[in-house]
Amino acid sequence: MTGITTKENLLDTAERLFAESGVKETSVRDITKAAGSHLASVNYHFNTKYGLIRAVITRRTGPLKKRRFELLDEYEAEVGDNAVPVEKIIYALVAPSMELYLENPHFLRFAGRMVSDPDKEIRRIFLGELDPVFFRVKDLLKRALPEMPEAEIMWRIHFTIGALIHTWTNHSDLELRSGGVCDITNEAEIIERIVTFCSAGLKAPSSE
Amino acid sequence: MTGITTKENLLDTAERLFAESGVKETSVRDITKAAGSHLASVNYHFNTKYGLIRAVITRRTGPLKKRRFELLDEYEAEVGDNAVPVEKIIYALVAPSMELYLENPHFLRFAGRMVSDPDKEIRRIFLGELDPVFFRVKDLLKRALPEMPEAEIMWRIHFTIGALIHTWTNHSDLELRSGGVCDITNEAEIIERIVTFCSAGLKAPSSE
DNA sequence: GTCTATATGGGGATAGAC
DNA sequence: GTCTATCCCCATATAGAC
Numbered sequence: 278m279t280g281i282t283t284k285e286n287l288l289d290t291a292e293r294l295f296a297e298s299g300v301k302e303t304s305v306r307d308i309t310k311a312a313g314s315h316l317a318s319v320n321y322h323f324n325t326k327y328g329l330i331r332a333v334i335t336r337r338t339g340p341l342k343k344r345r346f347e348l349l350d351e352y353e354a355e356v357g358d359n360a361v362p363v364e365k366i367i368y369a370l371v372a373p374s375m376e377l378y379l380e381n382p383h384f385l386r387f388a389g390r391m392v393s394d395p396d397k398e399i400r401r402i403f404l405g406e407l408d409p410v411f412f413r414v415k416d417l418l419k420r421a422l423p424e425m426p427e428a429e430i431m432w433r434i435h436f437t438i439g440a441l442i443h444t445w446t447n448h449s450d451l452e453l454r455s456g457g458v459c460d461i462t463n464e465a466e467i468i469e470r471i472v473t474f475c476s477a478g479l480k481a482p483s484s485e
Numbered sequence: 486m487t488g489i490t491t492k493e494n495l496l497d498t499a500e501r502l503f504a505e506s507g508v509k510e511t512s513v514r515d516i517t518k519a520a521g522s523h524l525a526s527v528n529y530h531f532n533t534k535y536g537l538i539r540a541v542i543t544r545r546t547g548p549l550k551k552r553r554f555e556l557l558d559e560y561e562a563e564v565g566d567n568a569v570p571v572e573k574i575i576y577a578l579v580a581p582s583m584e585l586y587l588e589n590p591h592f593l594r595f596a597g598r599m600v601s602d603p604d605k606e607i608r609r610i611f612l613g614e615l616d617p618v619f620f621r622v623k624d625l626l627k628r629a630l631p632e633m634p635e636a637e638i639m640w641r642i643h644f645t646i647g648a649l650i651h652t653w654t655n656h657s658d659l660e661l662r663s664g665g666v667c668d669i670t671n672e673a674e675i676i677e678r679i680v681t682f683c684s685a686g687l688k689a690p691s692s693e
Numbered sequence: 694g695t696c697t698a699t700a701t702g703g704g705g706a707t708a709g710a711c
Numbered sequence: 712g713t714c715t716a717t718c719c720c721c722a723t724a725t726a727g728a729c
Binding site: 299386392404427433435447458467471478480481 | 505594598603641650651679682688
């Protein structure tokens with residue numbers, strides 16, 4: 278009981294501090310102090326600091342992947358033998374992560390940085406979680422855009438992911454730069470903006 | 486003479502190591518050892534490690550900003566009183582950075598990470614360098630897309646920057662994932678792909 | 694300007710009492 | 712499971728000889 282609480286507490290605290298200050302910049306001492314725990318608790322519950330990092334990540338990426346697949350399954354069921362529209366495919370990629378942001382404002386900022394983290398193992402965890410989604414999205418887009426060369430489709434998914442990640446990590450900069458004109462509190466609106474932008478990009482005539 | 490060489494050598498070495506392993510992960514010891522210098526040289530030439538980081542960044546961002554403005558000036562001169570086409574505006578935003586990548590493959594990977602760096606001061610340097618370009622691009626796009634609400638334009642520039650940065654940091658992942666189908670050696674082709682994708686996104690009808 | 698030796702502080706991990 | 716004391720290593724920065 279108490280063990281579970283301490284463990285969850287460490288995960289929550291680490292997630293917050295990682296998002297605020299970075300993984301390398303946050304010491305085990307910082308985490309245990311903020312969590313009101315003792316220094317050895319991280320090693321007791323997660324073996325190493327790295328084990329804690331891994332646990333912080335996988336706790337969120339599992340449900341995220343699941344939700345994306347659920348949406349894509351649903352859309353495929355709806356259309357029967359027809360192709361799922363591009364907008365819906367992109368929505369399934371974008372919306373679950375933005376909803377996760379609502380539930381937990383810390384994780385995605387952290388996650389966005391991890392995507393290009395210098396530590397190969399950390400990148401591997403993320404990109405590994407993203408891979409199945411990437412290929413599922415690619416296959417669905419091939420059906421929706423039968424004339425588009427496969428390489429072009431993959432490049433465009435890559436750009437879409439970039440737009441999404443940059444929104445995770447830096448949308449507050451946009452709010453600042455725009456003097457508040459760009460509202461970042463309405464998640465549904467942001468999702469719609471990304472979907473509109475990226476769907477148009479995906480459907481643009483290929484130059485090949 | 487020798488001083489300049491040592492200094493440049495430290496900058497080059499630091500840039501490479503920062504890109505490969507991260508700023509926090511790279512110690513002054515690592516840098517001076519790899520540069521064939523002595524431990525105190527960084528403090529001698531740059532005062533602190535932070536001074537070195539700053540020098541590594543500003544050495545590249547200055548020329549990058551300059552080149553973007555040159556291109557935009559050129560395009561504005563070409564069209565006289567008409568609006569610069571969206572494609573050209575985006576090209577001026579994208580191409581100089583990808584050309585920088587050709588000259589120096591290390592910097593942009595490093596730079597892409599710095600955009601979302603937990604260290605506020607490092608982020609500030611980057612976003613400060615980007616700000617004038619952002620607003621210039623915004624003003625030009627307002628003329629090219631007179632019906633588009635300003636907030637929507639700014640969001641779409643934000644997505645464009647995201648696609649660009651993700652390409653800086655992660656295009657080798659795309660090559661891997663695609664099994665080599667996506668070729669990352671042809672810079673001109675990548676530039677064209679980003680410009681096509683983002684221009685279409687920018688011109689998509691606004692839902693507002 | 695170059696370099697060595699060192700000051701000073703913080704890091705992750707663990708032993709072992711409770 | 713909890714917690715303290717401690718081991719050992721590595722960080723940045725500097726003093727001072729050359």
